[in-house]
Structures are given as structure tokens and as C-alpha cells.
Amino acid sequence: MLLEISTIDLVSLNTLGLRSCAKAMTRYRTASQLPELSDICRGYPAVFVLGGGSNVVLESLLESLVIKVESTGVGVHSETDAEIIVEAHAGESWHAFVSGCVDRGWNGLENLALIPGTVGAAPVQNIGAYGVELDQRFHSLVAWDMHEARMVDMDAADCRFSYRNSFFKQAAPGRWLILKVRFQLPKQWHPSLDYPDLRRHPALQRAASSVTPRQVFDAVCEIRRQKLPDPAVLGNAGSFFKNPIVTLAQYESIKATAPEMVAYPQDGGLYKLAAGWLIDRAGWKGRRVGAVGVHERQALVLVNYGGATAHDIKRLAESIRADVMNRFGVLLEQEPVPVS
Numbered sequence: 001m002l003l004e005i006s007t008i009d010l011v012s013l014n015t016l017g018l019r020s021c022a023k024a025m026t027r028y029r030t031a032s033q034l035p036e037l038s039d040i041c042r043g044y045p046a047v048f049v050l051g052g053g054s055n056v057v058l059e060s061l062l063e064s065l066v067i068k069v070e071s072t073g074v075g076v077h078s079e080t081d082a083e084i085i086v087e088a089h090a091g092e093s094w095h096a097f098v099s100g101c102v103d104r105g106w107n108g109l110e111n112l113a114l115i116p117g118t119v120g121a122a123p124v125q126n127i128g129a130y131g132v133e134l135d136q137r138f139h140s141l142v143a144w145d146m147h148e149a150r151m152v153d154m155d156a157a158d159c160r161f162s163y164r165n166s167f168f169k170q171a172a173p174g175r176w177l178i179l180k181v182r183f184q185l186p187k188q189w190h191p192s193l194d195y196p197d198l199r200r201h202p203a204l205q206r207a208a209s210s211v212t213p214r215q216v217f218d219a220v221c222e223i224r225r226q227k228l229p230d231p232a233v234l235g236n237a238g239s240f241f242k243n244p245i246v247t248l249a250q251y252e253s254i255k256a257t258a259p260e261m262v263a264y265p266q267d268g269g270l271y272k273l274a275a276g277w278l279i280d281r282a283g284w285k286g287r288r289v290g291a292v293g294v295h296e297r298q299a300l301v302l303v304n305y306g307g308a309t310a311h312d313i314k315r316l317a318e319s320i321r322a323d324v325m326n327r328f329g330v331l332l333e334q335e336p337v338p339v340s
Contacts, residue, residue, distance in 0.1 A: 014053035017235030047174025051118035090120025235304030
């Protein structure tokens with residue numbers, strides 16, 4: 001038997017720091033484990049794949065078999081005169097991977113620095129930050145189909161990326177285990193500095209046209225550290241709500257009473273609103289409710305002050321959603337995945 005199954009406390013394996021225990025967990029490290037993994041999964045009512053634990057809300061007791069992804073390895077898959085295809089195993093730390101790419105001169109991911117989680121989880125959420133989305137740099141991935149016990153290569157079309165969404169978020173939970181992800185990085189690098197915080201950053205302004213990938217990486221890290229709490233210090237799952245997309249009529253209705261509202265035009269005459277602004281305007285920024293609360297510097301972030309459970313987080317999130325809906329007629333959608 002290649003895989004060990006054990007009961008385990010998950011409080012240190014989710015960045016919200018929620019009190020949670022898995023009845024059964026196993027660790028995936030190498031491809032040789034995959035056939036046995038498929039066999040084992042058939043004996044459980046549900047399966048959940050856990051990476052860095054940065055985008056989940058874990059119930060107090062998980063009935064699902066938890067597969068903790070711990071595979072590692074980074075290398076060049078292929079290259080041409082114009083680009084390099086970099087491949088990383090799913091268990092690699094996302095931030096460490098991005099930092100390593102910058103060190104090696106594999107540029108294009110620096111705007112996504114300091115996002116918590118693993119490489120394998122990044123396509124599931126289609127992560128994005130500071131003007132760059134993962135699908136803009138994505139080439140392909142290799143996944144294991146648990147049901148059919150086979151490896152599958154998937155390109156961007158197969159992954160069906162959209163805003164903070166992908167094929168994997170819609171698929172049956174636990175069916176797919178992402179093994180490796182490949183990124184298409186240009187050899188002729190051009191910085192992505194359209195995001196306001198980057199345009200205003202003093203070091204990037206001084207560098208002007210001579211800005212380097214490392215400078216962009218450092219600026220993104222600095223901005224994120226100023227705005228977001230460190231999960232190692234204060235439990236959180238990053239942005240808890242997606243930025244809602246509304247119709248022109250909804251946008252104009254809110255704008256009429258709040259001219260300072262933050263919004264971004266989208267295709268089809270739609271507008272993306274800043275969820276953090278809506279939550280702040282509703283008076284939730286910095287508020288604490290028992291063991292949980294809304295961060296004092298970033299209204300999008302719900303935090304665990306210690307000892308919280310999924311019930312505490314869900315109750316706070318529902319209160320915020322109801323208040324924003326009542327005030328603005330806008331429904332906020334949760335980003336972190338609930339797991340039971």
C-alpha cells in the first residue's frame with residue numbers, strides 16, 4: 001500500500017485557521033500513487049483536494065476523503081525563440097514558484113506575486129491580481145481523472161476560464177486532481193502596469209521605461225502586505241467576495257446616490273463593482289462579531305481572531321451579503337469554497 005489514510009486536525013492546513021478535523025486524509029506526492037488513489041476514493045462518499053488551504057471554508061468535521069497535494073518540481077517544458085513554457089507540479093507554493101520564475105528570468109507572472117496557495121489550485125480559481133489574470137499566461141495542464149483513472153492533458157479551452165472560475169469549479173468535487181500546470185511566458189517582456197496601485201507606486205514611477213520584472217514583483221509584494229493581513233498572523237482566506245458585475249441600470253442607480261462609487265466598464269455594457277467598496281460603504285469595515293470580523297484595512301477580507309469555526313464565518317458572510325443586497329440591490333458571491 002502506497003498511501004496512508006489518517007484522521008487529522010486541519011486547523012494549521014487552512015489559512016482561515018478554522019477549527020476543523022478530517023476523518024480521513026491522504027497525501028499525494030508522486031504519479032505512482034494515482035491508480036491506488038482512484039481505488040481508495042471509490043470507498044468514500046465524497047473527495048476533496050486540498051492545496052494550500054487558502055481558498056476554503058472547512059466545516060468542523062469533514063466526511064470527505066481529503067487529498068493533500070504535496071508534489072513538487074519546476075522545469076522547462078519547451079521553448080521557442082519567442083517564448084518559454086514553464087511546468088510546475090501542483091504542490092508547489094504559488095508565491096515561491098513566481099519568485100523562482102523571476103529569479104530565472106522567466107517573466108510574466110510577477111503581478112501575481114504573494115497570492116497564497118499552490119500551483120495546482122491556481123487554475124481552479126483562475127487567480128488574478130494587479131491587472132493580470134492566470135488565463136493570460138496559461139498554456140496547459142495535466143490532470144488525473146479519478147473516475148476513469150487516467151491522465152488528461154487540458155488546454156485553455158478545456159479549462160473554460162472566466163472571472164475567478166473554471167471547468168474545475170463546476171465539475172463534480174473530487175473528480176479531478178491537477179498534477180502539473182504549464183505557463184506560456186514571453187521572452188520579450190513588457191510590464192503590466194495599468195492597475196492604479198502600480199501606476200502610482202514610487203519605485204515604478206522612478207524606474208519609468210527601464211522597470212524590471214523584479215521591481216514589479218517587489219512592488220506587488222509591498223502593496224499586498226500593506227493592504228492584506230498575513231494569514232500566519234491573522235487567519236484569513238484573502239478576498240472573501242467576488243467583485244460583482246451589474247447591468248448599466250444597476251450601475252446608474254447606485255451611482256446616482258453614491259457618485260464616488262468604484263466601477264469598471266465591462267464588455268456588453270456591464271460594470272464590475274468593487275465589492276470592498278460596497279462592504280465598506282455598508283459600514284462593515286473593521287467590525288468584529290465574536291471570533292470573526294472584517295479586516296480594518298481591507299473590507300473584502302474576513303478574519304479569524306482565534307478559535308472560529310465555519311459556522312462563525314458563514315454567519316458573518318450572510319449578514320454582510322444581506323446588508324449589501326438591502327442597501328444596493330447587489331448580490332455578493334463568495335470566493336472561498338465551502339467544504340464538508
